Amino acid sequence: MSSVLAYAPGDIIQTEPMPGYWGCAVVLAASPRTTQFHPRFHIGITPIIFRRAYELAEIDTTHLTVLRFTRRIRITAFEYATMPEEICIGIYTARSRKGICVLGKMDPAALYSAPLSLIVGDGTGGDFPLCGPLRSNIGGEAVTVWRRAHDADAFEKECAAASEQFEAFESERLSKQRLAEQLRKRTQRSGG
Numbered sequence: 001m002s003s004v005l006a007y008a009p010g011d012i013i014q015t016e017p018m019p020g021y022w023g024c025a026v027v028l029a030a031s032p033r034t035t036q037f038h039p040r041f042h043i044g045i046t047p048i049i050f051r052r053a054y055e056l057a058e059i060d061t062t063h064l065t066v067l068r069f070t071r072r073i074r075i076t077a078f079e080y081a082t083m084p085e086e087i088c089i090g091i092y093t094a095r096s097r098k099g100i101c102v103l104g105k106m107d108p109a110a111l112y113s114a115p116l117s118l119i120v121g122d123g124t125g126g127d128f129p130l131c132g133p134l135r136s137n138i139g140g141e142a143v144t145v146w147r148r149a150h151d152a153d154a155f156e157k158e159c160a161a162a163s164e165q166f167e168a169f170e171s172e173r174l175s176k177q178r179l180a181e182q183l184r185k186r187t188q189r190s191g192g
Contacts, residue, residue: 005030005039006094007134009108012056013043014101015139021146023139024048024059028089028108029116038093042116042128044108045088045139049146056103066112069141077167086123088141089116090131099136 007013007027015023029042044066048059067088072080089112094100114126121127131138147155 005032005041006096007041007102008105010105012061012103012106014053014103014136015045016136017139017143018137020051021143022050022053023142024064024103025139026064026106026108026111028112031118038095040118041092041094041134042089043092043131043134043138044112045090045142046111047142047145049142061104061106062110064106064111067142067145069145071141074166077170078163080163084124087112088139089123089128090138091118091120091128092131092134092138094134100134101136 007030009027009029011027013025013027015025017023024046025043026046027041028044031037031040033039046064047067048064050058068085069088070085071083073083075081117127119127120130123129144155
């Protein structure tokens with residue numbers, strides 16, 4: 001078992017959460033490989049978004065923060081609710097730096113100084129989601145926040161269109177499910 005970790009606390013990572021949007025994340029803590037787990041890393045997503053690849057000199061690391069995000073979820077058809085605010089820190093695994101651009105280093109405690117446990121949770125109570133392998137496209141929440149502030153009209157239209165499309169799909173799916181259930185009951189009643 002190798003004790004060399006792919007990332008170290010304080011590594012500043014350039015992300016590309018969506019085509020045309022580049023963000024910034026920071027490794028907050030690292031845990032070595034065990035017999036049960038690959039190396040794990042707590043990574044904090046920052047609110048920084050650029051519309052192009054950028055250099056470390058273009059961001060002020062002394063003022064970086066971990067993004068706080070409010071997620072909307074679907075309750076029922078055309079009804080959505082807001083979840084409690086979450087802090088955008090996740091637990092990722094990585095065996096190498098392949099495909100990830102590390103721009104530099106900073107003191108991770110300057111970004112987030114609270115304890116970081118490996119207890120898996122939703123990011124609202126001191127535990128953090130297990131996010132799987134680290135990929136360069138992490139940080140979609142930062143794009144959402146940026147678009148709400150800088151591209152609100154287009155973003156809201158896209159969200160409304162996506163909701164309409166999902167609701168139409170879900171309505172059709174439920175209708176097919178009901179018809180299949182009715183057919184199954186008829187077949188059982190007729191003994192066939």
